[in-house]
Amino acid sequence: MVHYQEEQRLDRTFAALADPTRRGMLERVSAGSASIGELAAPFGITLTGARKHVRVLEEAELMSTEKVGRTRLCSLGPRRLDDLQEWIDGYRRTLAARLDRLDEFLKETKGEQRWQASRQRPC
Amino acid sequence: MVHYQEEQRLDRTFAALADPTRRGMLERVSAGSASIGELAAPFGITLTGARKHVRVLEEAELMSTEKVGRTRLCSLGPRRLDDLQEWIDGYRRTLAARLDRLDEFLKETKGEQRWQASRQRPC
DNA sequence: GCTATACTGAACCATATGGTTCACTATCAG
DNA sequence: CTGATAGTGAACCATATGGTTCAGTATAGC
Numbered sequence: 001m002v003h004y005q006e007e008q009r010l011d012r013t014f015a016a017l018a019d020p021t022r023r024g025m026l027e028r029v030s031a032g033s034a035s036i037g038e039l040a041a042p043f044g045i046t047l048t049g050a051r052k053h054v055r056v057l058e059e060a061e062l063m064s065t066e067k068v069g070r071t072r073l074c075s076l077g078p079r080r081l082d083d084l085q086e087w088i089d090g091y092r093r094t095l096a097a098r099l100d101r102l103d104e105f106l107k108e109t110k111g112e113q114r115w116q117a118s119r120q121r122p123c
Numbered sequence: 124m125v126h127y128q129e130e131q132r133l134d135r136t137f138a139a140l141a142d143p144t145r146r147g148m149l150e151r152v153s154a155g156s157a158s159i160g161e162l163a164a165p166f167g168i169t170l171t172g173a174r175k176h177v178r179v180l181e182e183a184e185l186m187s188t189e190k191v192g193r194t195r196l197c198s199l200g201p202r203r204l205d206d207l208q209e210w211i212d213g214y215r216r217t218l219a220a221r222l223d224r225l226d227e228f229l230k231e232t233k234g235e236q237r238w239q240a241s242r243q244r245p246c
Numbered sequence: 247g248c249t250a251t252a253c254t255g256a257a258c259c260a261t262a263t264g265g266t267t268c269a270c271t272a273t274c275a276g
Numbered sequence: 277c278t279g280a281t282a283g284t285g286a287a288c289c290a291t292a293t294g295g296t297t298c299a300g301t302a303t304a305g306c
Contacts, residue, residue, distance in 0.1 A: 006145050019264085020130050023210070028218040036283065047283060049265055070273040070282045076221055081211055086145070088186035088204055088211070094153040095259095098199055142294085159253065170253060172295055179293095193252045197294040 007082060012083050016060035021045070022053050026076070027063060083095035129206060130178070136207050139183035147174050149185060149199070156198035 016022055022090035025039050040050035054074055064077045148162050163173035165246055177197055180186035187200045 010146070011141055014137050017210075018134055018137035018141055020134060021264085023133070026214065028265095030214070030221065037281090045264090045265065048267085048285085052264075053283070061235060067283090072283065076218060080218060081215060085211060085215075087140075088208060090209075091149065091153075092204060095199060095203060098153065144294085162252095169296065171255085171297085173300090174254070190253090193301095195253070240284075 009083060010087060012060045013035055013062070013079075013081070014055050019053070019056075022057055025050075025053055025057065025074075029063060029074055029076055033073050035071040036075065037071075061116060132179060132206060133210060135183045136202075136204070137184070139185055142176070145180055148173075148176060148180065148197075152197055152199055156196050157192040158196065158227075160194075162197060181222050 007073075021043050024043065028034055028039060028042065036047055036050050036054065039054065040047050043050070054063060054065060054072075058065060058077070061079045063074055065072050065074045067073075070114045134150075144166050147166065151157055151162060151165065159170050159173050159177065162177065163170050166173070177186060177188060177195075179198070181188060184200045184202045186197055188195050188197045190196075
């Protein structure tokens, strides 16, 4: 498939955001960069556990990190989530179109005495 | 946490969308309702496998199904993805704010001879 | 009534995920 | 130099995920 890479990117992004701990870490980091320890503490998980989450976020390019001294500084990555937004926009447009079709269908059938089981479904 | 249910809903939604097969099924169904068999075929998976994906989408309320005769009619669910959109909007606003702060920071420090290591980071 | 079709549920499998512990390295502070 | 601190990597564990097969049930069509 042509869009294979984009598909993969969507996979990684949606998956990264599917975990509440990771979303929490993004929120924490959006208030200012933090160390692994600072990210681990509020969730009561180990440094190792936190590091794993951070790596997932890095791979989705939602976070970027830099080792400074013995601590790792984690900050928000540059991603605007444009591709994800695009997918959602497409989906919502589809949904809107579907509702429009339903609307038309209801108008069309208004006044008919009975619902015909054999009638074409609107969606 | 107060927002526990919403958190869970976000979890389920992001997770449901993280799989390319499921996104494909949503796209297929957005063109008109389809049976389990019709959803399975393009991905070369079994009916059982397809049914599992459909169930995940149902639980995320992205798809709704109805058993008619011996086939199960799958159509788009009513969800507008509003909560997900809201989360993403918040994230993007944060990102924008972060870039603004960086911008100010760069203006502030313009003309200073040297980068001071001890200086407050912009983000 | 009989047969083909459409789906379902249980059992199973391999891999991924989210977490741990423990031993280790690297740096900071005195 | 020495001790405390911050993080890392490997090994491990339980559960979840994405898929299968196989034996059913229920309906459609003749």
